[in-house]
Every structure is written in structure tokens, then in C-alpha cells.
Amino acid sequence: MQVMPAVQSLADRLAVRTGRHDLRSRWFGTGRTVMALAQLSVLLFAPVKALLVPVVGMGEYPKCDGVRAASALCLGGDTVGMEPRRWLLIVILAVVASGYRPRWTAIPHAWAAYSVAVSIAVPDGGESVGMIMALLMIPVGLADDRTWHWRRPEREARPSWRTLSFVAFLAMRVQIAYLYLDSAIAKFGVADWANGTAEYYFLRDSMFGVARPWDSFFLWLSKNSLIVVALTWGALVIEIAIGVCLLASERWRKAGMVMDVVLHGSIILTMGLWSFALVMIGSAIVCASPDRRRPVTGDPGAGGDEGALPESGVHCAECGAAVRVVTAV
Template sequence: MLTRLGAAVRARAETSPWTNVYGLARTMLAVATLLTLLATDTTSLFRPVAGVPDFPNCDDIAQYGLFCVAGPGPGRYIGIAVLVVVATGWRPRFTALPHWWVTVSFQASGSLPDGGDQVAAVMTLLLLPVALTDGRPWHWGPAARVADPARSLLAWSAFLVVRLQVAGIYLQASMAKLGREEWANGTALYYWLNDPMFGSPEWASWLLRPVLASAAGVTLLTWGAIAVEFALVLGLVARREAWPYLLLAGLGLHASIALLMGLGSFALTMMACLVLYLRPADTPLPGPVPMPVHGWRPALRPGPVRDLSTKY
């Protein structure tokens, strides 16, 4: 048993975790926070709230954050610059810590951070062992060669923790909903989609009105969301063959949240989590450049053999 376990660990350690899969997730996480900073003015991001009169909040860990060290105005522009660089994929080893610092600073100092901001702060922290051991110039490039199996195993261990964290998020989300009467009886989305702030936009009203006017339609929407979240939890133990279907269901769930409730940055953050959770990191996404898993050089097609004996 120990021999088989050792062989499995060695095989995993010799497989490169540094592919464009986690690169895509890093870009999505950066863009989600970037959109929030770009689309919201400084006074709205760091508005004094009840119980926190400071502007911005600089208590506890927040005092070491970007928006307290540099100030809310300069900090916002510094954060935008950092996130733009991270989103391009340039030098993940050098941009990993600044990325985490921006996200945790915003989560700690922002007036009304949502769940997506909190998840982004956690995900960028958990991805540090992967990014800091990635020596590629771009996280979109070919998979890095595994020169040190220990570093590779460290990165794979981080991916395991990320998957446990994402499964925990969906488990908590689904179980917590069942503790609320409106979710348990299947009527919660009737109230959310008709809410004046978080409700559906005008362009979708004609489509949703007949559904929300039907008891069966409302129940299907409400319990369907819970069912998808429960199914995503099972992705932790499901066979890889089921991952694409679960990924598609999760992406559809969060795309609908973005379109119908306007929670775009939250949806993009959770989509990034789903990429890390349900897209195998050792299976690079299709791209214009060949991306082998075990080596750093793209495969070369041999050309025709030329007979040079008559020339020399």
C-alpha cells in the first residue's frame, strides 16, 4: 500500500501544476476586484458605516492594508495598477503577493465588501504556494518543467486545499439556505428577484414575470439553485468525467446571478473558484501555443530529411 501511495505521489510531483488553468483563475480573480475599483468612486468604496466611523477602516489587520498605508485615493489607483498587471499574467512569482495584499486590504477596509471580496482574499492567499513557485514569465505560457518535485508537490498541496475550501463554500451556502424558511419552502427567489435593489433588470422582467407568477416556477428556481450548490459539493469526490458537467452547471448558476441580480464581481470570483475546483490543473486549456504538461518546450514536428552527402 505504501509503495502504491509513494508511486502516486511521485507521479503527481513529476506533473507540472503551472499551467494556464490556474492562470485563467488568477486573471478572473484580478478582473473581479479590478471592476469593483474601476466602477466605484473612492467615497463609495470607503464610506463610514455604523460602528466603523473611520475612513477607511484601519483597525486590526486593516492598518497594514494598502488603503490605510497609502490612503484611500492613492491606494485605489495603486490597486488598479497592480490588478491590471496581475490580469495580464505577467510574472506570477512577482505579482502573487501584491495581488493578495490588494484583495485582503479591500476586504478589510472596504465599507461594504460582499462575499466575493472575502472569497477573493482567501483564494489569492491559498494560491500563493502555486504562484510563488511558478517561474514562468507569463501564467498563460507552456507548462513549466518540473525541476524540483518538492516545489511541485507544494503547489499540488495548495490546489488540494483550494478544492476543499471551494467545496466548503458551497456546502455552507446550501446548508444555510435550508435553515431559512423562504428557501426551505421554495419561495426565496420570488422575493429576491422582485427586490427593488437586487431584483431582476427591466429587460428580463418580461421573461421572468410568468415564471415568478407560477408557484411551480418559483419553486423550481429556488430549489434548483440549492440543488446545483449541493451537486457542486459532490464535485470534491466525483470522478473527473463528471467535472465538466458540474463546471457548466456552476458557471450557469453564477452567470444567472450576474445577469439577474447585478452581482458581476461576485459571479466572476466564484467562476474563478469553479475553474480551480473543477478544471484539472494538469490539463491545460486550448491555446495557440502548445502547452505540454511535463516539459517546457513545445513539441516540434520533424521536417523532411535532406541528403547532404553530395553537397559536402
């Protein structure tokens, strides 16, 4: 029967990938910090009245019914003012952005991201992405025992934590890739995107249009039909490319991250949307995180960081290949 060998082969490959997987790196720390700073900027630079402005047909904010009652902006009911709640979230996100104790701050980060996403009246989409990413990063954070997420790990993670982290990492990549692919494919059903004129109208939009000091330059560029078509369809091509790359190998994930920075950097330059752009850039950095080169076998509790210990090449007599091992010092 051919099914069992195939299943066994897949299991072996997953075991190897899980065995070398370790997101405790500066890549993951940088992406996490960028996302926290994006969420922090919403609370720091927008007054509470603007975030919780009443919406016609929706009533007052924050909504504290059902599961939304778990939001920090609903904490304490009417006995607690909105400013103390806001500053509680600011402190949490500031600690997360600093990189201190990922294991301790993973769940508070998810709570803060959830609070912002479900409670403010006029989210721009970045809040929801930040919330989903913060929830998916909980297993990765709990597996990270470093004091600061800028440091190299001092010992190997246990196999159970590596497995949970690996599954969460795959989920994050699939989620962000889906967002980009779905966004690009859906735009083909909109006439202005399909005919290549969408950027012309976006740049002139009264709310999200190009702002100073670049307005004159980009409005002048958009008078050229070829440039408008290139900008419009180019955005769709880049979105598709990012989605595909984030599902591929390490090298392609890094290429996807670079394209993501270019795409959202351009959006910041022309339209603003800082918090949304930074959340997406931070998510791409996390998804592009490479596997640390670490030994597949050995005592999970006794090893050291491969980047901190000398290595030596050993020839494997059974497999006929050279493998790397960590030499204890």
C-alpha cells in the same frame, strides 16, 4: 500488521499524483485572470466614497487597527490620499489580470485582495473569497516561472514546488467545495428556501431584485408556482452538485465548473452582483484545472514541456504496462 501497507500504498499514490501535478496551465491562468478582473471591477467602477462610506455603529472606513493596518488603503497614514492608494491597487490587479510573471505577482495579488476585503465598508462576500483564493494561490504562483501565465512552461517544476502547489490546489478545492455545500445546507434551515418560494421574493427585492431589461420576463415567470419552486430548489441542487464535483476527479471538476458558470451567469443576468459572480467563476476554473500530462520521473531541471516535445511509447518490463516518456530533441 495491515496499517503500514495501507500507509505505504497511500504514500505511493500521493507520490504519483504529486509527480504528475503541474498547475502551470492556461486553465489556472484563466481562473486567476477572471478573479483579478472581478476585484479590479470593484475599484474601477465604484467611487472611493461608495466603497468607504461610513456605517452606522461601525464608524469611518478604512479601519486601520491591528492586522488591517497592512491594507494598501491604510498605506502612508494621513499623508497619502485615498486616490493614489486606489490606483496602486488598480495597477497591481491589472498586471495580475494580464498574466505577467505569476511568480512576481502572486504576493502583490494576495496583498491587493486582502486590502479590498478588509478595508471596504460594504463587501458582498466575493471580496473575502477572492482574498482566500489569492492567499492559497501564493504557492502555486511562486512555483510558476513563466513570463506569462498564458504560455506553456518551458521546463519542469522542481519536486518541492510541485508538492507545495499540489497541497495548495487541494486546499483551494476543499475551500470552494465547502462554501457551496455549507451555503446549500444552511439554506434548508430558512423557511423560504425550504418551501421553495425564496426566488419569488429575491426577484422582487428592492436592492438585489431582477433588473432591466429582463425584469418583465422574470417577474412574469415567477408568477408560476412550479417555476418558482424549480428555480429555488434547483439552485440548491446545483450548489450541492458543484461542491461534490470540485472534490472529485478531473472530469467531474470540469462538470462542476460548467454548472458554476451557469449558476453565477444566471445571477449576473437577473440580479447583477458581477464581482461576486466572477470571483466564484474564476475560483471554479482554478479548481477544475487538469493535471498536465507530464513524466513522473526524470531530472526536474532538464526536462521540457510535454506539450512542446515529441513523445514515444515505451513498454515497462517490470510493471507490464506502456508508459510515456519525453524524447529529447
